[in-house]
Amino acid sequence: MIKTSTTDLPSPCWLLEESLLLKNLELLKYVKEKSAAKVLLALKGYALWKSFDSIKPYLDGCCASGLYEAKLAFETFNKEVHTYAPAFKEEEIEEIASISQHMVFNSPAQFKRFSKKAKNINPDLSLGLRVNPEYSASPKEIYNPCGLHSRLGTTLVNFDESILGECDGLHFHALCEQDSDALESVLENFEEKFGSYIPNMKWINFGGGHHITRKGYDVEKLILLIQNFKKKYDVEVYLEPGEAIGWETGTLISTVLDIVHNGMDIAILDTSAEAHMPDTIIMPYRAEVRGAGEAGEKRYTYRLAGNTCLAGDIMGDYSFDTPLQIGDKIIFEDQMHYTMVKATTFNGIKLPSIAIKRLNGDIDLVREFGYEDFKERLS
């Protein structure tokens, strides 16, 4: 359904702007061309598949965190599919192996248990092991795959050299919204621990968390690190960013439903921090709101809050030049990554619709959700 103006969109609604997406993709293409690395889209962070026709020409494929993401990559992206899971299930191996190019195991035990079966199903499948470089400068423990007792990836003491004959590649993922200097430190630790195995490998996957499209990210340093690594070891290098693809490419548009007062002014919106933008609570971070400032910075300060019964369903305190009115639109910036992939129907709240602003200015309302989506997830 084509709309000509955002005011015709249902509320709440996620709105992707294709021109902003292409800006990110052009930069990622530049990284690919200069470094000769392959770049995959991590579906975990961004899986708006109705935008994949725009992404396909720029990237080499998708990385999937299990069967369902692998199927989505296979059906809607149709380029390379790299599948990793903290643990694979026996009954899913056949399907995953048949639609993937790379399959990455989390432990030598899983590798040995499933490698033969997977290769029998798909002889072209390339098998790898995720390792834990035991170093990460990840800013938050919940996002630190190399933290204390992490289950993600095999540590050096748990490495099992008996898999080396069948293992084409090593994978690490140790970054979270980080710059290329953090990658440099991870690489030093990875090489120090696993360097002796790299000559046996066809590829090394540097994981995600590279904040390549963020303003100020040192792209040239990333390119240099990859070039040097490739020169040193003569292997294929993969990057699999998620957030960097969707970074600052669109908004979540919501509406003020009511304004209540309890020691301060509180605007209740038709969206939810808990259900639609959960990282604002989990990470936590403060989403930018278009036209708004910090609390007290402009004349009229409001707490923006969600329409669920969770007391903590709060986006934050923001100030505006003019008083908010019922029916006003509140536009949260940068809401494309780790939002719709995580959204829930908690409290029976309606999922935001999804729209894409095309390059010609048309706004394509690609998905609306209703009561059935809530009901069908329950029984």
Ligand SMILES: *Cc1c(COP(=O)(O)O)cnc(C)c1O
């Ligand atoms: C989360 C994740 C990614 C993507 O991370 P971003 O921070 O979105 O770039 C890539 N690979 C693996 C294994 C992941 O767990």
